[in-house]
Amino acid sequence: MRESFRTFLQRLAALFRRRRLDDDLDDELRSHLEMSIDLNLRKGMTPGAARREALRNFGGFEQTKELYRDQRGLPMIETTLQDLRFGLRMLRRSPGFSALAILCLTLGIGANAAVFSWIEGILFRPYPAVTHQEQLLALAGTARGESGHTALSWPDFADLQRNCTLFDAFFVSKIMGTTLSIGDRAEVTTGSIVSANYFDAIGVHPILGRGFESGEDVGRNAHPVTVISYQLWKGRFKGDPQIIGKTQRFNNVVHTIVGVTPEGFYGTFVGWAMQFWVPASMEETFESGGYKLEDRGARWIEAYVRLKPGVTRQQAQQEISAVAKRLEADYPDTNRGRGIMLWPLWQTPFNNAGTLLPTLEIMLAVVVFVLLIACANVGNLLLVKSFARRHEMTVRLAIGAGRGRLVKQLFTEGLILSALGAAGGLLVAHWCRHGLVLLFPARGGVAMHLPGEIDWRVLALSAGVCIITTLLLGLVPALQTGKIDLAGALKSDSAGVVGGGGRAWVRSGLVVMQVSLSFVLLVGAGLLMQSLQKIRTTSPGFSTHGVLDTAVNLVSAGYDAPRAQAFQDELLDRVKALPGVESAVFARMTPLSYGSYSSTAIAVDGYQPPPEEQPIVEYNEVGPDYFTTLGIPLVTGRQFTRADDEKTALVAVVNETMAAQYWRGRNPIGERVQVKGRWMQIVGVAKDSKYQSVRETPKPFFYVPLRQNFSRGAGLYIRTPLSPETMASALMREVHALDGNLALFEVITLQEQVDRSTSPQMVALTLVGILGGLALLLAAIGLYGVMSYTVSQSTRELGLRMALGAGACNLLRLVLSRGLALTAGGVALGAAVALGLTRLLGSLLYKVSPRDPLAFGSAFVVMTIAALVACFLPAWRATRTDPARALRD
Amino acid sequence: MPSPKSEVLQGTLDLLVLKTLATMGPMHGFGIALRIQQISKDLLQLNQGTLYPALLRHEQRGWITSKWGSRRTTARRSSTP
Numbered sequence: 001m002r003e004s005f006r007t008f009l010q011r012l013a014a015l016f017r018r019r020r021l022d023d024d025l026d027d028e029l030r031s032h033l034e035m036s037i038d039l040n041l042r043k044g045m046t047p048g049a050a051r052r053e054a055l056r057n058f059g060g061f062e063q064t065k066e067l068y069r070d071q072r073g074l075p076m077i078e079t080t081l082q083d084l085r086f087g088l089r090m091l092r093r094s095p096g097f098s099a100l101a102i103l104c105l106t107l108g109i110g111a112n113a114a115v116f117s118w119i120e121g122i123l124f125r126p127y128p129a130v131t132h133q134e135q136l137l138a139l140a141g142t143a144r145g146e147s148g149h150t151a152l153s154w155p156d157f158a159d160l161q162r163n164c165t166l167f168d169a170f171f172v173s174k175i176m177g178t179t180l181s182i183g184d185r186a187e188v189t190t191g192s193i194v195s196a197n198y199f200d201a202i203g204v205h206p207i208l209g210r211g212f213e214s215g216e217d218v219g220r221n222a223h224p225v226t227v228i229s230y231q232l233w234k235g236r237f238k239g240d241p242q243i244i245g246k247t248q249r250f251n252n253v254v255h256t257i258v259g260v261t262p263e264g265f266y267g268t269f270v271g272w273a274m275q276f277w278v279p280a281s282m283e284e285t286f287e288s289g290g291y292k293l294e295d296r297g298a299r300w301i302e303a304y305v306r307l308k309p310g311v312t313r314q315q316a317q318q319e320i321s322a323v324a325k326r327l328e329a330d331y332p333d334t335n336r337g338r339g340i341m342l343w344p345l346w347q348t349p350f351n352n353a354g355t356l357l358p359t360l361e362i363m364l365a366v367v368v369f370v371l372l373i374a375c376a377n378v379g380n381l382l383l384v385k386s387f388a389r390r391h392e393m394t395v396r397l398a399i400g401a402g403r404g405r406l407v408k409q410l411f412t413e414g415l416i417l418s419a420l421g422a423a424g425g426l427l428v429a430h431w432c433r434h435g436l437v438l439l440f441p442a443r444g445g446v447a448m449h450l451p452g453e454i455d456w457r458v459l460a461l462s463a464g465v466c467i468i469t470t471l472l473l474g475l476v477p478a479l480q481t482g483k484i485d486l487a488g489a490l491k492s493d494s495a496g497v498v499g500g501g502g503r504a505w506v507r508s509g510l511v512v513m514q515v516s517l518s519f520v521l522l523v524g525a526g527l528l529m530q531s532l533q534k535i536r537t538t539s540p541g542f543s544t545h546g547v548l549d550t551a552v553n554l555v556s557a558g559y560d561a562p563r564a565q566a567f568q569d570e571l572l573d574r575v576k577a578l579p580g581v582e583s584a585v586f587a588r589m590t591p592l593s594y595g596s597y598s599s600t601a602i603a604v605d606g607y608q609p610p611p612e613e614q615p616i617v618e619y620n621e622v623g624p625d626y627f628t629t630l631g632i633p634l635v636t637g638r639q640f641t642r643a644d645d646e647k648t649a650l651v652a653v654v655n656e657t658m659a660a661q662y663w664r665g666r667n668p669i670g671e672r673v674q675v676k677g678r679w680m681q682i683v684g685v686a687k688d689s690k691y692q693s694v695r696e697t698p699k700p701f702f703y704v705p706l707r708q709n710f711s712r713g714a715g716l717y718i719r720t721p722l723s724p725e726t727m728a729s730a731l732m733r734e735v736h737a738l739d740g741n742l743a744l745f746e747v748i749t750l751q752e753q754v755d756r757s758t759s760p761q762m763v764a765l766t767l768v769g770i771l772g773g774l775a776l777l778l779a780a781i782g783l784y785g786v787m788s789y790t791v792s793q794s795t796r797e798l799g800l801r802m803a804l805g806a807g808a809c810n811l812l813r814l815v816l817s818r819g820l821a822l823t824a825g826g827v828a829l830g831a832a833v834a835l836g837l838t839r840l841l842g843s844l845l846y847k848v849s850p851r852d853p854l855a856f857g858s859a860f861v862v863m864t865i866a867a868l869v870a871c872f873l874p875a876w877r878a879t880r881t882d883p884a885r886a887l888r889d
Numbered sequence: 890m891p892s893p894k895s896e897v898l899q900g901t902l903d904l905l906v907l908k909t910l911a912t913m914g915p916m917h918g919f920g921i922a923l924r925i926q927q928i929s930k931d932l933l934q935l936n937q938g939t940l941y942p943a944l945l946r947h948e949q950r951g952w953i954t955s956k957w958g959s960r961r962t963t964a965r966r967s968s969t970p
Contacts, residue, residue: 007949028918029941035919036937057922059936071942071949 014073025068033058079405083412090413097385098417101378104781105421105469107774108374110428111367113462114452117429118436119360121453122270123346123353128453129265131203132306137313138348139170139303139320143599143616144337149349151299151596152340154280154292156327157195160340163323166316168306169201172217173268175302175351176286177446178251179553179743180236180275188446188745189232191250191276192267193283193301199227199259201306202268206259208233209244217280220291224282226250227259229266232275250278251285252558266449268304271352273449286555297334297676299599302350305342317342336601336614352450356436358843359764365840366524366771369517371465373775375472376510377782378417383507384789386410386477407478414473422466429454429462439763441756476506508822511786514779515826516833519863521772523834526855527841528765531848535758538847541689542591543631543719544751548727549590551715551745552735564712567738571716572623574734580722583629586706586714587622591630591691591750592757598709603674604662617658618691618699619675621706621714627653627686629719630750637669637684644705651705653684658700673702680704694758695846717750724748764844776862779826780870787819787874798878799886808879815878819871820864827863831856902935902943910953918944 014021033054040050055061069075091098125133140149141156154172161170172195180189195201196218199211206227216223226248228237237243247254255278267274280301284291292298307316324340346353386393396406433452440448552571554564568586575584589597597618609615626632627639635656644651652673659668668682688698706714720727728747735742755762791798798811806814838850848855909924910916916924921944922937929935947953 006951010949025941029938032919032922032937039923057937059938061938064938064941067939067942068945071945 008074011072011074015077018073021072022069025065029058029061029064033061079408080412083409084416086409087413087416091416094385097381100781101381101417102420102424104374104377104778105418106424106428107778108367108371109418109422109425109462109465109469110432111370111425111771111774112465113422113425113429113454113458114432114435115360115363115367116458116461117433117452117454118450119346119364120455120458121433121451122356122436123360125453125455126270126345126353127202127266127268128451129204129262130268133345135168135307135309136345137305137307137316138343138345138350139305140341140343140349141299142339142341144339144614149341149343150338150599151350152301152303153296153299153334154283154301155294155296156324156335156340157301157303159327160320160323163326164316164319166308166311166319168308169197170303170305171195171198171201172280172301172303173198174287174300175269175272175274178286180248180250188743189275190269190272190446191278191286192269192274193280193286194277195303196279198277199261201304204261204265207262208241209257209259211259212277212279218293219281220293221253221284222281223279224253224255224285225258225279226255227261227277228257229261229273229275230263231273233260248276250276251555253282253285255282269351270348270356271448271450272446296331313342313344333601337616352448355760356450356763359760359767362524362764362841362844363767363771365837366521366768369521370771370775370778371469373514373517373778373782375469376514377778377785379473379476380507380510380782380785382414382473382477383510384785407474410477411470411474414470418466418469418473421469422462426454426459426462429458436763439766440759476510479506507786507789511779511782511822512826512829514782515823515863515867516828516830518772518775518779519827519830519859520834520837521768521775522859522862523830523838523855524841525765525768525772526858527838527845527848527850527852528761528768530852530855531845532758532761532765534847535694535761536755538694540592540694540754541632541687542750544754545749546719546721547630547750548718548720548722548724548747549715549750549753550718550728550731550747551713552742553745554712554742557739557742559712561710561712565707565710568623568714570738571734574737575716575718575731578730578734580720582719583625584716584718585623585626585629586716587620587626588706588711588714589620590715590717590753591689592694592753597691600675602662605672607662615662617702619652619702619704620691621709621711622703623706623714626703626717627684629717631719632689633687635685635687636667637682639684640703640705645707650678650680650708651683652680652702653686654682654702655686655698655700656688657698658702659685661700675704694754715745724752761844761846776866780866783819783822783867784870784874786822787815787871788877790818791815791874791878794878795881795886798881799883802881802883803887811878811881812875815875816868816871819867819875823863823867827860830863831860834859902939903947905929906940906943906947907952 036054036057037047037050040053041047043050045053058064127133127136130136139152139160141152143150157170157172164170172193174193175190176193177188177190180187194212194217196212196214196216199206205211207230209227211227212223212225216225228243228248233239233243240246243257243260246257248257249255261277267277278286280293283293283300287300292300305316307313320340320342324335324338328335328338343349347357348354393406396409397403429452433454434450436450436452437448440450552567554567559567572584572586575581589595597620599616599618601614602617604615622640624641624644625639627634634653637653639653640651652675654662654668654673662668662673663671668685671682672679673682674680686703688701690696691699691701718727718731724747728744731747732744735744801811801814834856835851841850905925905928906921909921909928913920913924918940919937922935922940925935944953944955948955
């Protein structure tokens with residue numbers, strides 16, 4: 001082993017002193033011959049005979065040198081270096097070809113690397129600086145009979161923590177926002193409510209001060225301490241080295257800054273960068289809905305677990321489920337039908353990982369398509385070159401190169417191209433790292449945080465892509481060398497024929513493949529476009545125009561309930577008095593916004609739920625005139641009025657689906673429903689609308705008066721024809737007239753709210769659109785290349801046809817029909833593939849069949865137009881053939 | 890790819906070279922070739938050229954060392970370690 005390594009080192013060293021060693025060898029062998037000749041002369045031979053004899057004894061002089069050189073250096077490396085040098089020279093010699101090929105590969109590999117980096121940075125390792133993310137799982141609740149997830153309650157969380165053994169840690173991280181004023185600047189900032197073990201559990205150690213200490217997450221408002229982010233420290237606190245121990249007011253409560261996190265740590269929520277963290281004991285300061293740490297029915301936290309090494313998700317889930325079952329039995333009032341589930345990070349249901357997952361999955365398929373198309377393009381270019389280089393290959397074979405050596409040369413050339421393409425691609429990916437954020441609008445002035453991550457895994461995957469590309473690229477010309485017929489080699493090639501298929505089948509096959517792949521992408525883009533249009537034009541069940549949506553942060557400002565109520569009443573009066581305002585109302589939840597409705601187990605007179613099922617329904621707390629302001633029609637009954645307050649009987653308005661499900665055709669007006677232990681009388685039935693997502697199916701839902709179920713964190717809705725900007729300044733004046741310290745949230749139209757809620761579809765459409773366009777362009781280039789090559793190789797045939805009387809029109813038709821035949825083949829194949837694949841778009845499609853004829857039809861039209869454009873120039877060139885010259889040459 | 894047969898020949902050549910150097914002390918390539926031909930009584934028809942890759946191989950493995958002598962008389966001297 002040691003010996004062979006030593007040999008290897010010596011051989012390696014010899015590579016760098018080749019010229020010198022060659023000279024030495026020459027000297028040595030020459031002196032050997034001289035001595036041999038001398039000896040022969042002394043034996044009495046004639047000079048001629050002496051030399052001949054010496055040479056004969058020596059054996060082949062050049063062969064010896066060749067053997068010696070093979071022994072001295074590393075022939076594998078030397079020939080590879082040779083191939084590399086030769087390949088680079090070939091590329092330099094045809095810069096146009098090289099640039100085109102490298103550009104195609106850069107786009108193909110770059111698209112792959114960019115999507116890899118997004119998937120890595122958003123789904124698989126979303127939290128930079130957090131250690132061992134592969135052990136982390138997301139923790140969320142489930143409710144029987146409902147799809148999706150729910151939040152968890154603090155007591156349930158604490159019970160899990162106490163009773164489970166397979167976990168290193170359970171920790172809470174719940175996103176929240178607040179207005180942060182430092183000096184004279186106020187900004188909306190995102191922060192996190194966390195359990196005290198948070199920083200230890202994720203393995204992030206503050207660079208200044210400390211994390212939270214155990215016990216700091218217990219007690220009502222007991223520990224007003226905060227850890228701030230590096231960015232906040234550097235930006236807003238100007239990197240103050242004495243920051244620890246200073247105080248900062250959050251939501252009117254003075255917090256002591258106890259720590260600063262390291263640079264590059266952004267918290268644990270996919271989509272937003274956290275600026276500060278507070279312990280869970282401060283929950284009431286930041287969350288609407290009061291003190292919830294002791295309320296098992298209040299589900300508000302988002303949590304993660306860290307598995308012990310070697311524990312699988314299934315084992316962990318079993319343990320969790322067992323505890324959840326016990327909780328269900330011990331606390332039936334709050335926990336009946338409730339489960340707890342673990343999710344891999346990339347499926348985390350409560351942050352943007354879940355929203356982006358389907359889009360990124362589809363992108364992965366799309367970029368593979370783009371790569372294949374790019375490879376086919378470059379493969380075609382190489383094929384053309386390999387025809388042009390047939391002579392060179394033949395000569396190489398003739399002077400003794402093995403076919404293996406030839407294939408190696410071709411693969412090396414492929415490797416040079418794909419390595420350059422990969423280098424370019426990684427640059428593209430680096431530039432696109434933050435590209436995803438651009439597709440999402442900033443909300444409330446805070447930009448999203450969705451960085452791609454280019455780590456060694458992404459590099460390795462890209463290298464893998466590069467190697468596969470090389471193999472694909474080298475394959476076609478390598479197969480061609482197998483066909484070289486040495487005997488017939490130097491006979492000049494006969495001209496090709498436009499009409500005939502024959503030899504060109506590989507190239508045609510590649511073009512058909514390109515066309516079919518881009519057709520699939522076009523169909524996908526068409527489906528997404530239609531789906532988005534359907535989503536945007538479907539009525540969500542409330543007016544999207546002429547209704548504005550904003551909020552005043554009373555929780556941040558430290559208002560208690562009575563003061564908040566007084567403020568809301570006064571502000572409503574002022575707003576309604578503004579010119580152009582038709583009506584205005586407060587309500588707790590904005591439809592289609594991020595955040596969760598209140599939900600409750602209900603009981604209904606005369607309705608017997610199936611055993612083992614606890615009907616749970618979501619509801620919204622809304623003010624008087626909510627239905628007229630948002631434009632939700634009432635089917636029967638009345639809406640809430642100012643009279644429905646704390647002093648009068650409890651009332652509720654249900655939607656049509658709920659009425660149909662629980663009263664089965666009876667008129668629910670006057671009937672009773674039990675909500676959180678209180679009976680409410682139903683006074684109205686509202687039409688169904690969309691609550692959480694435009695794509696949801698109708699579900700039971702009801703409304704209760706805000707006054708009878710008060711929340712300080714209510715949003716303000718204003719029906720007015722005025723623009724948000726005009727309204728914002730008027731509103732600001734009115735708010736400040738009441739309290740100069742209050743901040744007003746962004747004023748947006750409800751249409752904007754709907755658009756924001758459909759941004760994942762928009763993002764998917766934009767990305768598939770961009771890449772589909774790219775694919776179409778690449779395929780058109782491929783088609784153009786094949787057709788122009790065919791035309792250039794068939795001048796003799798074209799000339800002959802012209803000489804025999806074919807007009808320009810006939811030739812045009814001949815070439816175009818050949819191009820269109822290829823396109824038709826590609827479209828047919830593509831349609832078959834698309835029929836099988838578009839189902840994968842499922843979760844992103846809304847009211848559009850994956851086999852929608854309109855999408856297929858428009859993809860066909862676009863493809864055909866692109867093909868006609870691509871074929872027209874070669875066809876036109878065909879008509880310019882000079883028959884006399886073509887026949888003479 | 891050396892065939893088994895050539896490996897046997899190579900092994901024999903290696904032994905002859907090493908034996909020669911062990912008994913005769915430092916020698917140059919031509920000297921070694923001459924000596925091998927003499928002791929085999931001209932029975933072994935050795936292509937003298939094949940000696941050089943073999944000497945290089947021995948050197949790479951550290952079995953022998955080499956140095957340059959003056960041009961005319963000893964082009965290269967070899968010795969066992």
